[in-house]
Amino acid sequence: MKNSTSLIYNFFLIIGDFVALLAAFTGAYILRVSINHQQIVNHIHAKTYLGVFLVLLPFWLLIFALLGLYDSNIYERRFSEIARLFIGSFIGMLFVVFWNYLSVNPILPSKLVPIYGFLLSFLLLILMRTFSRIMREILFRFNRGLTNILIIGSTNVTSELIRSLKDSKKSGYRIIGIVSSEEIASKFNGIKNFDSFDSAIKSLNVKKISNIIQTELYKNEDKNRDILEFAQTKHIGYRFVPGNDELFVGNINVELFRSSIPVIAVHQTALFGWGRILKRAFDLILGLTLLIVALPFMLIIAIITKLTSRGPIFFRQIRLTRYDQKFQVYKFRTLNQKYSGLSPEQAFTKMGHPEYIEDYRSNGDKIENDPRITAFGRLLRRTSLDELPQLINVVKGDLSLVGPRALVPEELAIYKKRHTILSVKSGLTGLAQVSGRRDIDFEERRKLDVYYVQNWSFWYDIVILFKTIRTVIYGSGD
DSSP states (O other), X not given: OXXXXXXXXXHHHHXXXXXXXXXXXXXXXXXXXXXXXXXXXXXXXXXXXXHHHHHHHHHHHHHXXXXXXXXXXXXXXXXXXXXXXXXXXXXXXXXXXXXXXXXXXXXXXXXXXXXXXXXXXXXXXXXXHHHHHHHHHHHHHTTOSOEEEEEEOOSHHHHHHHHHHSOHHHHSEEEEEXXXXXXXXXXXXXXXXXXXXXXXXXXXXXXXXXXXXXXXXXXXXXHHHHHHHHHHHTTOEEEEOOSSTTTTOSEEEEEXXXXXXXXXXXXXXXXXXXXXXHHHHHHHHHHHHHHHHHHHHHHHHHHHHHHHSSSOSEEEEEEEEGGGEEEEEEEEOOBOGGGTTSOHHXXXXXXXXXXXXXXXXXXXXXXXXXXXXXXXXXXXXXHTGGXXXXXXXXXXXXXXXXXXXXXXXXXXXXXTTHHHHTTSOOEEEOTTTTTTTTTOOHHHHHHHHHHHHHTOOHHHHHHHHHHHHHHHHTTOOO
């Protein structure tokens, strides 16, 4: 690809990481040797110490590269970047300790130096990369470092893509032209529209095109071939957005079928094989730990629930999880006993207010001051403490800590993509719950569930868990 913006940014990331690591271990030396006057094991001169680290740091940067910290797809994945920096810093520290062990002459004056270096390196790396991002965004505002793209296609995805990229100060992309229908072009004033690819390349300065994004395939295969060959001969980046946006999601493998025919294998979810084993082990260990910690609080909540309202302490209901399996979910009862176990429609009808049904469904399955909920139940729901008994479901294996929302069979039966959602275990928390769950409707929440299923990763689970903690603390639960 002719555009060197990503290359330049990567270069500065490498330089920044190098400076941060060198500063971290310089600081570690000063903290242990110069400031802390306790006796040290090995008396190593500062110049010798720094000289050795100047040799070791390129290997540390290689570790970062192997972890994908210089890939362009890491730019917008802040949490994933931080997690990988932590792992890279830890592996780098182990590398230094191992080198010190193998070296004839020790390179570390004290055992505390690598620990100080690890902590300082992780902190300084985050600060340096944050600074790099800020500088990159500032350059975008001055139209510097933008990637020029030509978009080809007339599908709904085309409009969505243009809409997401048109603000170059935020996206880092500059749309220099589109080859699309007049209907789509009329929605975006100020962007040049061409009726054919040939007219676009004749009018535009080809040298300024960095990327071509095609959002649909023409019936005439020669047209598609011409676009791809043009991009390759002119060394322009080429991307294709499939018309079936559900096909190329989840886990994709390109393999040789019958040893000679290349095929693309599309799995319904990225969660299979080792991922399922890792996820279950994580659920069992963390779920059991959380359950033990939560038991005293659960006992207090159970007593208060029993004292403040008539009825059972726990609410039990049949829900769906992976492969359409039914299980009994456990929650603290938050509804008045006479409405417990009824659907919202049945409950509102029973209380003589069927008009609440439409408001409830249209408002994201909630209404202000829901009359079905007890006073203590409101507190439990606001703090999400009513969900604590579901840790029992997690330990049993009915639920995962993170996954699509566990719904009753009747609710999920109306959703056409239920088979995708039910290809993984339902979760105690999920993407929908941490994505403004009070403000999105049923359909949008199920789309988030589908996205999670098709794009699962272990790091994604960690991100959602941390966001769940933030959501609970700020009281944005439902």
